[in-house]
Amino acid sequence: MxxxxxxxxxxxxxxxxxxxxxxxxxxxxxxxxxxxxxxxxxxxxxxxxxxxxxxxxxxxxxxxxxxxxFSQHQHGFLKDRSTNTALYDLTKFITEAVDSGDAVLGCSIDMTKAFDSASHSVFAGIA
Known part of the structure; x- marks a missing residue:
């Protein structure tokens, strides 16, 4: 049933x-x-x-x-994937680039309370 x-x-x-x-x-x-x-x-x-x-x-x-x-770069919300696996992949990418003599540029954004600070009028049209 x-x-x-x-x-x-x-x-x-x-x-x-x-x-x-x-x-x-x-x-x-x-x-x-x-x-x-x-x-x-x-x-x-x-x-x-x-x-x-x-x-x-x-x-x-x-x-x-x-x-x-799913992309191989997707780490969120998947079994056996996490912020740890994302950091591992990022570290591996940076290490390989530096070892090859390539320049590496990174940008990190703090999304603390991102939903609280987002424009909720944008979300209203989605629902």
Whole structure:
């Protein structure tokens, strides 16, 4: 029965409305209890919603991997990839370039609280 529901959801591209409901609770990250910026929202979902999401995620990632959708330079949100593997690849690239006598130029950007400082009117047109 669950397999049928999940397959129907996947083939139709629809997520059942019943599973979309959540209870949002504020969770203190750190610091002063009276400052709203010290909290982050946590959504409490129905367990079936989490199971369906995981099944869909696994199917999609398996398909994208099988079709070689991801670039070899993609490190975020992939199994066995992380900031550590990104730094390793970057270090290897720089070392090989320097060893070959090539010039290397780098630029690093601090994206701390990037979403908080972004223009949300830009995101409004996406949804």
């Amino acid at each position: 669950l397999a049928d529901l999940f397959n129907c959801s996947f083939t139709s591209g629809k997520f059942p409305d019943l599973l979309k409901a959540s209870l949002v609770k504020p969770l203190l990250k750190k610091g002063d209890l009276t400052k709203i910026e010290n909290y982050r929202p946590i959504s409490l979902l129905c367990f079936l919603s989490k199971v369906l999401e995981k099944v869909m995620y696994d199917r999609l990632v398996n398909f994208l991997n099988a079709t070689q959708f």
